[in-house]
Amino acid sequence: MARQYFGTDGIRGTVGKSPITPDFALRLAHAVGRVLRRTQERPLVLIGKDTRISGYMLESALESGFNSAGVDVMLLGPLPTPGVAYLTRAQRASLGVVISASHNPFYDNGIKFFSAEGTKLPDSWEEEVEAALEDEPVWAESAALGKAHRLADAAGRYIEFCKSTFDHSLSLRGLKIVVDAAHGAAYQIAPKVFHELGANVVAIGCSPDGLNINEGVGATHPEALVMAVRANNADYGVALDGDADRLQLVDAQGRLYNGDELLYLMAADRLAAGGAVPGVAGTLMTNMAVELAIKAQGMGFVRSKVGDRYVLEALKTNGWQLGGESSGHLLALDKHTTGDGLVSALQVLQACVRSNKTIAQWLEKVTLFPQVMINVRLQPGQDWKSNQQLPQEQAEVEKLLGNDGRVLIRASGTEPLVRVMVEARDAAMASTCAERLAAIVRGS
Numbered sequence: 001m002a003r004q005y006f007g008t009d010g011i012r013g014t015v016g017k018s019p020i021t022p023d024f025a026l027r028l029a030h031a032v033g034r035v036l037r038r039t040q041e042r043p044l045v046l047i048g049k050d051t052r053i054s055g056y057m058l059e060s061a062l063e064s065g066f067n068s069a070g071v072d073v074m075l076l077g078p079l080p081t082p083g084v085a086y087l088t089r090a091q092r093a094s095l096g097v098v099i100s101a102s103h104n105p106f107y108d109n110g111i112k113f114f115s116a117e118g119t120k121l122p123d124s125w126e127e128e129v130e131a132a133l134e135d136e137p138v139w140a141e142s143a144a145l146g147k148a149h150r151l152a153d154a155a156g157r158y159i160e161f162c163k164s165t166f167d168h169s170l171s172l173r174g175l176k177i178v179v180d181a182a183h184g185a186a187y188q189i190a191p192k193v194f195h196e197l198g199a200n201v202v203a204i205g206c207s208p209d210g211l212n213i214n215e216g217v218g219a220t221h222p223e224a225l226v227m228a229v230r231a232n233n234a235d236y237g238v239a240l241d242g243d244a245d246r247l248q249l250v251d252a253q254g255r256l257y258n259g260d261e262l263l264y265l266m267a268a269d270r271l272a273a274g275g276a277v278p279g280v281a282g283t284l285m286t287n288m289a290v291e292l293a294i295k296a297q298g299m300g301f302v303r304s305k306v307g308d309r310y311v312l313e314a315l316k317t318n319g320w321q322l323g324g325e326s327s328g329h330l331l332a333l334d335k336h337t338t339g340d341g342l343v344s345a346l347q348v349l350q351a352c353v354r355s356n357k358t359i360a361q362w363l364e365k366v367t368l369f370p371q372v373m374i375n376v377r378l379q380p381g382q383d384w385k386s387n388q389q390l391p392q393e394q395a396e397v398e399k400l401l402g403n404d405g406r407v408l409i410r411a412s413g414t415e416p417l418v419r420v421m422v423e424a425r426d427a428a429m430a431s432t433c434a435e436r437l438a439a440i441v442r443g444s
Contacts, residue, residue, distance in 0.1 A: 005133070006126040008307040010112025012101050015054040020109050022061040028111065029065025029097075031132035033146075035125075036094055037070060046091060048076035048084035048154070049099035050185040050243050053210030054109045058099045062111070063148050070140035073148040078208075080185045080244030081112070082340035083158035087151070089118035089337065090161075100185065100243040103220045106211045118337035120309040155189050162193045165335045166346045170353050173198035176234040177349075178250075180205040180225045182218025184242035186342065193342055194238070202232045205239075213242045219328055219341070222248045222256050230254050236349065236359075240341040245308075246328035247341035249348060251359050259328040260290040262348055265362045266332065267322050269351035271297060281314040281323030281331075283307070284408050288423050293366045308339045369405065370427035372434040376441045378416040384441050393440050397422070397433045405430065409437065 005011045005019050011028070013020040019028075036043040045066050049055035055078075063073050074091065076084060081098045088096030096114035104110075115121050140146070151157075177199045181187040187206040195201045204224060205217035217224045219241040229237040229250045237250035249257045263280065270277050279300030282291065286303060294301045302318060304310040308329040315323045315333060324330035330344040352358060378384060390409070398407055405424030412419060420438045424430040 003123070003126055003130055005130060008309065009102070010098075010110050012104070012108065012110030015052075015107055015109050020054075020058070022057050025058045025061035025111065026065040026068075027133060027137070028129070029062040029071075030069045030137050031135070032095070032113070032129055033066045033069025033071040034135075034138065035128055035132050040094055043071045043094035044074060044091070045071055045095045045097060046074045046076055046084060046088050046093045046151070047097045047099065048079035048081075048087075048185075050101075051078055051183060051187065051208035051210060051213050052099075052101070052106050052109055052242075054106075055099045058109060058111065062097060062099070067146035067148060068137070068139050069146070070144045071146045073146060075148060075150045076154040077150065078185050078187070079154055079158060080189065080240075080340070080342070082245050082336060082338050082343065083154070083161075083185075083189070085114045085118035085338045086158060086161050086336065087154060088114050088116065090157070091151070092116070098243065102243045102245070103182075103214055103218065103241040105215070106213050114338070120312060120338065159189055159192055159196070162189075162340075162342045162346065163197060165343045166197055167350055167354065170350060171198035172349060172353065175236065175349075175353075176200040176202065176232065178202045178204060178225060178228045178232060178234045178237040180217050180228070180237065180239040181244065182214050182220075182240055182242050183208040183212045184214065184218065184240065184244060186240050186244035190238070190240060190244065190342060193346075197346075202228065202234060204228050218242065219246050219248045222250065225250050226254045226256060238341075238345045241328075244341045245339045246325075247330070247345050248328055249345065249359065253360070255360065257359055257363070258326050259324050259330055260287045260326045260368070261359075261363055261366060262328070262344065263322065263324040263330055264290045264293055264366055265351060265359065266330070266344070266347050267294060267299060268297065268362060269347075269355070270322070271299075272355065277322065279318055279320045281311050281318070281320060283311060283325050284410070285326050285421070287326065287368045287371065288406055289366055289369045312338070369423045369425055370430045371421060371423045372427075372430040374420045374434050374438040375412070376418045376420060376438050378418060380416075384411075384418050387440065387443075389443075390437070390440050393437060397437060401429070401433065405433075407433070407437065409441070
């Protein structure tokens with residue numbers, strides 16, 4: 001069945017408009033609770049959130065919905081998405097819930113779920129929940145209603161987990177690191193993690209007021225990090241997004257590195273340390289230069305659909321551990337069950353400390369191919385897929401590019417757009433080919 005509410009990363013939208021309203025959140029939690037009760041007598045659900053002002057409202061509604069279905073709730077307060085995933089597993093809970101719209105502005109919010117194992121849930125589970133939403137509510141009897149309480153020191157427990165993923169024989173002493181938490185869920189946690197591992201920390205984007213999450217800071221606005229690294233003569237800069245599951249890294253020269261480059265570095269470091277890396281998973285958007293560099297080192301490489309949940313599926317299918325997206329969602333399944341901006345940053349810094357090499361030195365043989373993306377807005381009723389000229393033109397462009405480029409044409413999942421992406425060693429070639437294909441889409 002087609003999903004009505006769930007997208008690629010839970011349910012997300014503008015606060016006060018369906019489905020991000022308190023009445024829907026209550027209904028959703030009640031439906032999820034009833035699904036849980038089909039296999040468990042007394043489920044326990046953890047709820048964490050980022051720093052948006054609407055988090056209070058949605059948290060209360062979710063708590064009531066779960067309790068009404070006979071489900072106990074443990075409230076975590078502001079906590080990164082991967083922190084909720086970790087504690088769901090550590091507390092042996094039935095489900096983890098995150099109230100966040102990640103990198104979106106404060107007036108958006110969302111609700112996403114983690115399994116008892118701390119992983120994203122499959123499409124089939126989301127379909128079961130949507131089916132339950134169509135049913136009339138069945139309130140638990142008074143004696144069977146769920147209870148709610150707060151978990152003491154949820155942030156402290158997650159800090160210790162993050163530190164445990166960094167080699168205990170190494171430290172960050174002697175390094176000055178700018179940490180940008182995007183005024184989001186990691187605003188208290190991220191500076192402490194790096195400080196407790198020995199770094200001299202300069203914190204920015206760590207003063208949330210409920211309205212400033214992701215505003216001019218964080219992984220989606222790395223220019224603030226670049227400026228702070230240069231102004232403070234720092235060795236590195238780490239920027240997270242609002243829920244801290246993705247990152248951007250900057251070196252002492254102010255050079256910004258994306259998720260593709262960091263993914264390659266993590267894989268290369270493990271090989272250099274004598275580890276086995278049979279393969280790496282990227283997405284349809286992973287830069288071709290990184291794919292070629294990974295294969296050149298004898299590692300396999302596969303592409304998944306865009307979205308960290310699909311990267312995770314590819315890793316599980318192949319039995320691999322490392323994967324990620326250009327946006328900075330990185331997975332190291334031997335360290336965590338889900339993408340974690342803090343853990344990923346520590347893996348990169350660990351590689352640099354252990355080898356005494358900078359990020360630039362790790363990546364000196366990797367030069368990203370220019371990518372040209374053109375968003376073509378569709379007219380109402382426009383059926384671009386029926387354009388018979390497009391596949392012919394795409395085939396001609398791909399033949400022209402040969403092994404030095406690639407084409408990706410896909411519909412946006414959230415807007416009436418077709419995204420035309422061409423990647424090539426030569427920037428002018430990429431631009432010319434992208435314009436050529438975009439013109440065909442516009443004329444469909």
